[in-house]
Amino acid sequence: MEIAAPDCASEAGSLCQWVWDNTGADVLARNSDAFASAAIHILLILVIAVIARFLLYRAINRLTRLSNKDDAGVALRPFQAGARLALGGGLTTDRRAQRTQAVGSLLKSITSFVVICVAGVLILAELGFDIAPILTSAGIAGVALAFGAQNLVRDFLAGICMTLEDQYGVGDTVDLGSASGTVVAVSLRTTTLRGGDGTIWHVRNGEVLRVGNSSQGQAVVTVPVTVPYDSDTDRAATIALQQATGVAQSPEFEAAVLAEPKLLGITDVTPGAITLGIQATVVASEKDGFIRAVRSAIRTAYERARKDDPTADFRPPVLAAGPGPDARDRV
CATH class of the missing domain: 2.30.30.60 (SH3 type barrels.)
Structure with missing residues (x-):
């Protein structure tokens, strides 16, 4: 039995006629215009989605690059404020690059998710699906998920805030x-x-x-220097300050020291010992290394001074008498 041609096949040059002549499929020929229209719309949605994603990614990359600069505009200051505060007004290039890379990656993930979801819903609409129930179901599922996974949502939101604020x-x-x-x-x-x-x-x-x-910002460190009670405290303090200043001006710690070492004088008096204090302001991440270097330099200087003048004894009593339980805490 021969299948009758659809009415649209009688239109010369139409897509329906071309499909009917080449395939002989009645259903395909009658719906060819709708299929073509939907295909063009879907292709257009995909193209727009790809372009939108590309432009948003480019904007994010530009935003993260600009936020690495010290002279960034007002709109970018929130990206730098937390880190500047944490580092006492300055932000190292490596630290800033790591932070902006993390923020940029997060923004790109959110952008991709939003673009894909919007494009997917529009494509379903072009395919003839009723998206109203889909959107309603998605909303209900989102609410249910939010209630059922409150801790998970809270963890993610807190993680986003910590990343943006560079805590x-x-x-x-x-x-x-x-x-x-x-x-x-x-x-x-x-x-x-x-x-x-x-x-x-x-x-x-x-x-x-x-x-x-304790690794960000600045730290005020105090180096205690314990000497025997009957020692020349003025000379001991002078040597200690000279050594601390020398360490602060060395290439290793020159960039880390924010305020030159100063002498606090006698900070403690105990039976048989006097404690002097040397104070300096350094980058928090370098404080331990700075303290160790200062202690080592002071000890070496005191040993050198004792060799030059045998009557001078700047050793703490516990070290002069031999190792004791607190020897590791004294210079």
Whole structure:
């Protein structure tokens, strides 16, 4: 039985006629215009989605590049404010690059998700699906998910805020309340710390109520120098200050020292010993190394002074008498 040609096939030069002549498929020929229109619309949606994603990615890349500059505009200051505050007014290039890279990656992920979702809904609409129930179901599912996974949502939101505010990064020594140690990994849901004893702690970002970061900003360090009670404290203080200043001006610590060392004078008097204080302001991440270098330099200078003048004895009593339980804490 011969199938009758559809009415649209009688229109010369029409898509329906071309499909009917080449395929003989009645359904395909009658719906060829609708299929072609839907295909063109879907292709247009995909092209617009790709262009929109490209432009948004380009804007994000430009935003992150500009936020690395010290002379960024007012609109970019929120990206720098937290880190500037953390580092006492200055932000190293590496630190800023790491932070902007993390923020840029987060923004790109959100952008891709939004563009894909919008494009997917529009494509379903072009295919003839009623998107109203889909949107309603998605809204209900979102509410249900939000209630059922409140902790997970809170962890992600807290992780986003921590990343944007640059509260800490990999390598920082932090106290998160429930755990403390060196940050080894930061994700949107958890932060991984390595404790002083090597224990690995996984802390949910939503459970972090306070953050104490001892690796950012500036630190005022005081180096105690203990000498025997009957020693020449003026000479001992002069030598200690000279050595601390020398360490501060050395190439290793010149950039880390924010305020030159100063002498605090006698800070403590105990039976048989006097404690002098040397104070300096340094970048927090360099404070331990600076203190060790100053102690080593002062000890070496005192030993040299004793060799030049055998009557001078700047050694702490516990070291002069031999190793004791507190010897490691004295210069």
